Amino acid sequence: MVLILVFGGLAVVVAGGLVAAVFVAALQDEGEGGLGSPALGYITIEGTISDSRETVRDIRQLSRNSAVRGLLVRVDSPGGVVTPAHEIYTELKRVRESGKPVVVSMGTVAASGGYYVSAPADMIVANPGTLTGSIGVIMELPILRGLLDKLGMRVEVVKSREHKDIGSPFRDMTPGDRALLQGVVADVYEQFVAVVSQEREIPLDSVRRFADGRILTGRQALALGLVDTLGTLEDAKLIAAEICGIKGEPRLVKPAPKLNVWLRRLMDGMSEKLLGVPQIPRLSYRW
Template sequence: MQQNKLPFYQKHPLLFCLALIMAAVALFAGAMAALRLSGAHATGGLFKQDRVGICYIEGFIADSSKVTAWLRELRDDRSVVGVLLRIDSPGGAVAPSQEMYNAVRRLAAVKPVVVSMGSVAASGGYYIAAGADHIVANPSTITGSIGVKMELANMQGLMDKIGIAHDALTSGDLKNAGSPFKPMTDKERAYLQGLVGDMYEQFLEAIVNGRRMNIEDVRKAADGRAMTGRQALALGLVDTLGDMETAYDKLVSMCNATGQAPLPFVEGPPQETSILRDLLSSYLGIDPASSFSESLRRRSDIRFLYY
């Protein structure tokens, strides 16, 4: 006589229940991972609470594309209630500094923006900071250096010594201005000085508009000198002395948050990954670009030609 085969769930009820539990756990873990991945991008994700955006501006300023794209992303993300700019830059090229300043101004028009100055935030670095709502500098931060310079080499003496001559055919008297192969004429000097002067006036206008300062007060501090954060505070170029945590606390208060616990963070611009960094992070637990947000959770010390 052939016996009726029992289904697996009746024959092994304990194993069947265990399998159901494991499947439910796997589905839940997958759903949470998907939510985390979608929430990692500034404009995506579901069920996100209010959070703070952080933008790092570091090193010589030569290109603005990554920073301006990140600032636009933070501006469009409705879950980001305010943005902290961490600037550690000696300055750099004129146009990229202007583009970042304009991006900061557009961002500050829709949500609070606070600057934290690191070791140095001078010249183009200060230009960018001037577009924010509030500037926090360390007492010993090197800032200011408000001005523009153009450096041109003159190699004519060297060319004469090694017996090399240079000729140039131009369509106008000023097309060859600044050539390193000949002395500068008075007309060329006046022309190039006019370019520098116009860029300088644009720099002053940006500070006047961004900081809401009187033009004469700005001129008093805009003779090209670098200064400490404490000196800049006395001249009205910064608002508060403190570190990055001070800037964060100020931003939280401007966002009308309770401040009882740190808000979650989204940081950028995105950094390029490398095999070495992945190995350090995965196997040794070391992140060469450790985030401020993790430091803040522990409440420990926090660790482009405008020139």
């Protein structure tokens, strides 16, 4: 006998004495109005951005919902890895260009990659004390050679050409390595600056004046043109409803959490916490 119990998107399957839990791909609904009435899609981007797949999937799912008039995106992130941040940015930009407004509400932190994913919004709403900005790129490469020497261990490397093991933790960085990696970081930095300049309509030279990695409060960001107004999540929700032509308290439609997302969040950063070093090598928009 197979018994399936569903609790708000979580299906518990009981079969032959075995219990398994799987999240059902469904939408969670809250607020005024019934199903089918005009609504806002609600997405949260929280913590370190290390994978874009679930967020992009959720954005697409909501944007294709005929009842969803626009997206309200809550960002509370210090940033993360470059490529996932860019993929989320690209998907939000696609929604905006499709004609559905995107409004971002910044929480405690929306810095570096957290700002990058916010940039394509029609309206960015920050709290006065939000920590944002930190426009820049960082690459961290731990060196373990000294530790291995103390343990009496070494790693032999056979490589095709000089830079094939660039960034290896088993040897010191050479001047040539550093020059090459600095070029990579500089190129990605210029991409970040260009995105900010384009999305916020700020001249490139003006962006570079404050794009040195510094953090900014929401109020400072407003003065520089990086956000549009100051306010809370509730303020952002009302602003989004007004832009989308929704009267009264807007209905929010949320993607249901999935089990694999929960497991990924549980494991995210585990190697850093256990080993004290990040996954390497990687480029990050991170504060």
